[in-house]
Amino acid sequence: MNDDDRRFASLGRALVRVEAGLREELDVAAMAEAACYSLFHFVRVFTELTGHGPYDYLMRRRVAEAAKEVAAGGRSILDIALEYRFESPEGFSRAFKRCFGLSPSEARREGRYPEGSARTPIDEDYARRLRSSGLRARAETAPLMVITGTPRVDGGQYPAGSTVAVVSIASRPAPCEGIPVIAGRVLADGEAEPGIPSVTARIAGGSFLVAAGAATIDVELARDLLYRTAFPISGTGPRGDCEIAILDEAGAVVELRIPAR
Amino acid sequence: MEYRLERGRSFVLVGMNFFGNPFQAAGAWDEDNEIGSLWKRLMAYLAEFPGAVEASPPGDPAWFEAHVMHPASAATGNYEVFIGAETRAPLEAPPAFVVKSLPARDYAVVSVEGADMAPGWEERLAADAVGRYGRALDRRWGLQRYDSRFTGLGDPGSTLEIWSPLAPGTEDGTAR
Numbered sequence: 001m002n003d004d005d006r007r008f009a010s011l012g013r014a015l016v017r018v019e020a021g022l023r024e025e026l027d028v029a030a031m032a033e034a035a036c037y038s039l040f041h042f043v044r045v046f047t048e049l050t051g052h053g054p055y056d057y058l059m060r061r062r063v064a065e066a067a068k069e070v071a072a073g074g075r076s077i078l079d080i081a082l083e084y085r086f087e088s089p090e091g092f093s094r095a096f097k098r099c100f101g102l103s104p105s106e107a108r109r110e111g112r113y114p115e116g117s118a119r120t121p122i123d124e125d126y127a128r129r130l131r132s133s134g135l136r137a138r139a140e141t142a143p144l145m146v147i148t149g150t151p152r153v154d155g156g157q158y159p160a161g162s163t164v165a166v167v168s169i170a171s172r173p174a175p176c177e178g179i180p181v182i183a184g185r186v187l188a189d190g191e192a193e194p195g196i197p198s199v200t201a202r203i204a205g206g207s208f209l210v211a212a213g214a215a216t217i218d219v220e221l222a223r224d225l226l227y228r229t230a231f232p233i234s235g236t237g238p239r240g241d242c243e244i245a246i247l248d249e250a251g252a253v254v255e256l257r258i259p260a261r
Numbered sequence: 262m263e264y265r266l267e268r269g270r271s272f273v274l275v276g277m278n279f280f281g282n283p284f285q286a287a288g289a290w291d292e293d294n295e296i297g298s299l300w301k302r303l304m305a306y307l308a309e310f311p312g313a314v315e316a317s318p319p320g321d322p323a324w325f326e327a328h329v330m331h332p333a334s335a336a337t338g339n340y341e342v343f344i345g346a347e348t349r350a351p352l353e354a355p356p357a358f359v360v361k362s363l364p365a366r367d368y369a370v371v372s373v374e375g376a377d378m379a380p381g382w383e384e385r386l387a388a389d390a391v392g393r394y395g396r397a398l399d400r401r402w403g404l405q406r407y408d409s410r411f412t413g414l415g416d417p418g419s420t421l422e423i424w425s426p427l428a429p430g431t432e433d434g435t436a437r
Contacts, residue, residue, distance in 0.1 A: 003379070028338035038400055040328045041384050043338045047284035055337040056285070233285070 008131075010035035011049050012124030014042070019121055022062050023083055028054045049127045051137070051229040052119075060119035060232065063099045066092070067113045070104045077104045099232060117237070119228050134213035135222055137230035139260070143205040145244070148198050149184015158183040158251040165245040165253075166201045183247075203244060207260040209234065216252040219245070226258055236260045263372040264393060267424070271365040272404075274325055275314050275354040276345020277303045278361070283342050296326070296342050303344050306357060313355050316346030321409045323347070325424075327361060329402040363402065366426040369394055375417045390425050399426040 001009070017034035018026070031054050032042035046054045066084040070077060081092035081104075096104045100113050107113040147164055158165055162183040182199055193200050209230050211222035223243075231237055239259035246255035283295035293301075307313060316322030329341040343361045351360050369390030391397060404424035412419040 027336045029335035032338075037384060039330065039334060039338060040340065040403065043282055043340070044284050046338075047282060053282040053285045053338060055282075055339070 007045055007049070008124050008128055010037055011045060011127055014046065015123055018058055018061060022065055023085065025085065026058065049131060050122050051225065052233065056233065057119065059095055060099060061121065063095050064118035064120065067096065067100065067107060067118060070107050071112050073108065073111065077108060101237065116227050117232055119232065129221060130225065133218055133221055135211055135217060135225055136213070137209060137211050137225055139207060139209055139234065141207055145203040146187040147182065147184055147201045147203065148187055148194055149182040150197065151182055151199065158247055162251060163247055165247060166203065167243045167245060203259065206239065208257045209260050210255060210257045212255040216248065216254055217256065219253050219256060222256040226256065262377060265370050266394060267368040267370050269365045270368055272325070272363040273347065273351050274343070274345035274361045275348050275351045275358050276343055276361065278341055278343040278359055280341045281339045299342055299344055310355070314346060314358065315348050317348060323406050323408045326405040326407065327402055330400070366399060368424045368426055371423045372420055373423060374420050376415060378414050378421070394427060396427040396430045399428045402426060
């Protein structure tokens with residue numbers, strides 16, 4: 001076992017300890033102990049390999065599990081909060097709102113919460129995949145992007161020559177005006193839009209969160225990184241409901257960009 | 262790597278600090294983490310106000326990076342990173358600076374060179390020190406000492422020192 005294997009194994013032990021301790025007294029010192037690391041070193045390794053600080057991860061996992069029970073109804077919100085080691089309903093409500101942008105009471109009334117931003121469990125394999133993929137999230141600002149192309153066939157390959165794909169992940173149109181699911185290319189500044197049968201989408205300028213690696217990316221892993229780690233940690237959320245996939249010559253995704261608030 | 266024991270060493274350092282998870286920002290967004298940012302903030306201040314702190318020893322001043330646990334650290338993992346130097350008159354430091362006092366301890370000191378500055382080296386060297394001196398570490402803080410021998414993390418020929426405080430020992434040298 002080399003140093004890297006030992007690091008992942010240590011992380012894995014800490015992650016197992018978290019899942020076992022969601023309803024128990026558990027602190028970062030105990031997580032570090034499970035990893036057999038000093039607290040200083042543990043914080044560094046955990047953050048580097050998961051993208052989350054250890055305390056942030058623990059709290060988000062607790063809220064994510066508690067949210068399922070809140071939305072399901074039945075038990076009182078206070079009981080759920082106490083079970084997941086929140087000291088008061090206020091503290092639970094603050095944490096819940098921070099994770100999901102709505103209160104536990106609202107989630108209870110509506111019977112649902114934004115599951116897509118809930119932190120699902122990270123395990124050693126996930127951390128290894130994230131590391132080996134080279135995927136990193138970053139924030140950036142970009143101007144209006146006008147994309148022309150053809151509607152993409154669901155489940156099919158992107159049309160040859162496409163350099164970018166806009167994928168609508170819901171029915172709400174903003175900020176992608178026009179046809180929401182297309183693959184094509186970005187129009188140069190001042191370039192006229194081609195006529196029918198091409199279609200055009202406009203992605204409003206502003207902030208974006210971007211996931212990219214050294215080469216082709218695992219889109220599902222990139223989505224997980226952006227929606228369940230990067231957006232929650234940044235304190236922002238998606239702006240509208242579309243994703244922009246940057247493609248290489250073979251049509252494989254090399255970058256995923258999501259408009260941010 | 263060279264080892265030595267520094268007995269009964271106390272520190273009064275003048276510098277700047279950060280409290281939190283210094284790697285959180287780097288994990289998702291920036292190439293630099295909060296420790297790098299703290300070094301830059303300190304050096305930028307000193308560049309703008311040369312002589313604001315007369316670091317000791319004169320000629321080849323040493324800067325210490327301290328990682329210090331606070332009462333909240335066990336619960337949250339947040340801790341203090343302090344970077345500073347010994348000076349002749351610490352209380353005359355400018356208001357932008359803070360004074361860090363570390364009580365007298367025996368320190369296991371290890372010089373680390375070049376490629377030995379790999380991730381996890383603190384842990385390995387700390388374990389070496391425990392084996393060598395037969396005493397547990399006082400995990401509440403740790404120091405890294407930088408002087409002109411340090412030219413960059415992992416640079417060939419670059420050197421820094423790790424100062425690991427040892428828990429008080431018994432007469433026969435074992436930990437208590």
